[in-house]
Amino acid sequence: MNFDYNEEQQLLADSVRRFMQKDYAFEARRKIVDSAEGHSEKVWGTFAEMGLTGIPFSPDYGGFGGGAVDLMSVMEAFGEGLVVEPYLATLLGARCVARAGSDAQKKAILPQVVEGKLKMAFAFSEKGARYDLAHVAAAAKKSGGGWTLEGEKVVVLGAPSAAKIVASAKSPAGLSLFLVDTKAVKMKPYRTLDEMRAADVMLSGSAAELLGAEGKALPVIEAVVDFATALVCAEAVGAMKFACDTTLEYLKTRKQFGVPIGTFQALQHRMVDMVVAYEQAKSMACLACSKVDGVADARERAHAVSAAKIKIADNARLISQEAIQLHGGMGMSEELKVSHSFRRLTMIAQQFGDADHHLERFASA
């Protein structure tokens, strides 16, 4: 039993935090969010230099061969800083390649991802599917030596900046994964509430490469989405930490009736409940990250990940709402970072399955 990060993980987390403090403060972030691309290539380059884009990939492709636990400290730091770069989106696209791709595909894709030259996205969601990963209407047809895709994927995070997308589609043999060049698709890009970039992706005769065994994609998709879920749990923990820290600071400095409002017991107890909720959420993020790639049994993995997401979704709501309430009117303002953490936490609660979805999955796992 050991809940500490190891030395490497801690060093990585420290250097990420130092970078965030120096170059990713709230004002810097605002400029990035308002830029045309909605992310910073310079920041992305730094992530690659720091080795962040290589953490979960095999050393065969220049990566560090790490797992979700190694990513956890990075995701926590990203959550604290409300990073908008398409880091998770890229990891997920590349994770599909790493899990299902042929050697040639891995060689073609993964080193580029590790070096920060290739951004990716994972298009697994469709209209009307809610969180059902098997609900896929997009269709794949054989065409010459390759495939073409027809259909629409929605809310594909990171798609606008991605050069390659991994998309799920139904082929004659069943649910399959395909690698698609974004030049071959049409996109309707948008900002998400939490200031990231996403797009609805139109596949109309888009040329694609089969990724992995035809008709056998569901277990891969489930594993990758569980991996993503564990990572957003860790990211949520970081955002919760920020929300708790900044609220506590506000309680100590904001004065009303001649005293800091943190002297009022009605507010103290709510603050305590936020901190307790943070600790409980952190515990579950530890569980999810330690089970998501260390456990061979899909059921055990699903059980742990869904349990974690239930707690994260519930506590993200509690903490984000309370942080705003304790800030009073100021909490509503776009000018304070706390309102942006509210937006991120609110979206995390809805991503990769909300609490209801995971309650159902937890009960059947």
Add this chain to the structure above:
Amino acid sequence: MDLNYSQEELAFRDQVGGWLKANLPADLRDKIASYEELTREDLLRWHGLLAKQGWVAPSWPKEWGGTGWSVVQRYIFEEECGYAGTPPLIPFGLSMCGPVLLRFGSDEQKKKFLPRIYNGEDFWCQGYSEPGSGSDLASLKTKAARNGDHYVVNGQKTWTTLGHYADWIFCLVRTDPGAAKRQEGISFLLIDMKSPGITVRPLILMDGGHEVNEVFFDDVKVPLGNLVHKEGEGWTVAKYLLGHERMNTGRIGASKRELAKLKEFAAKQKKGGKSLLEDPRFRDRLSRLEVELMALEITNLRFLDRMRRTGQPPGADVSMLKIKGTEIQQGLTELMMQAVGPLAQPFKTVNGDAGFDEFTAAIAPRYCNFRKTTIYAGSNEIQRNIIAKMTLGL
């Protein structure tokens, strides 16, 4: 990061679990499983078995019978007891008076009381709360006036858990009513419950059970030798006791057992021809509680891991475990009552011919009884005050 116990710790857990399985008397196990009240003899029988095994006071120094276990081992032991459904070890002697004597007691006091506590020869209770002093403990009024070689104690204690079983009571009393601050002038006294002038009156709780009492002191003579630490320094002792680390504050093991029992029970309840476990409304409530318990177990392990690494006492972390642990315990009793449905209503037979199942009839009273958990041992609001002050600096 590794959430698992080490091989040695797993082996220890198996050793403890195996011993408990083999040595927990069947009649006691069944009584606990069916939520029956335990007698003084039941409690002492279990105490005796653990004392004989050498496991009754793990945290004590080895010379006084402690086990020398690590904090993790102590946690494992206590949670395994909870999970196995053993009778509780009554804390007043082993975890309260004992540690106080070890820290503040004279050699004579240690020699006189510790072995008897260890062997269960003296049954202890706690004299803290008074009718006007609950969360505000420092407002206590019970007086002890020095008179020659003894104190004369007058006043009243209340909520005295198992006072009707007790041979001894440790009390906070006011020895200097004129002290400048309320916390000053309080002393820690050990009082023989057989002393003339002591009256114990039962307080029956809303579940019909007798576990707490009022204790009246009417000119009770207490030898000066029964003062622990210095006169007027009782508040220091009280604070030490509140901060004295206990490993099972979260009651994870006991709640895990209750959760398993709840699932088993709910599976047998039918709603529209289906098991209640398949009812989404019930199932969601159950799942949320289960997840909260999973989270608390890991939170508890994280705190233990930190304690082990830093060597620091747990501080306000214990308050967090108290808050969440008791909320979970209450949640479990609430869902158990939810599961039993309309059959929660039968309570007590009037003519000895019970037309109802004893177990289901015990569920609603248990729900009632467990409302105490968020009130006792420092109400959950007091725990929030502690966290606000100690951890958050508010």
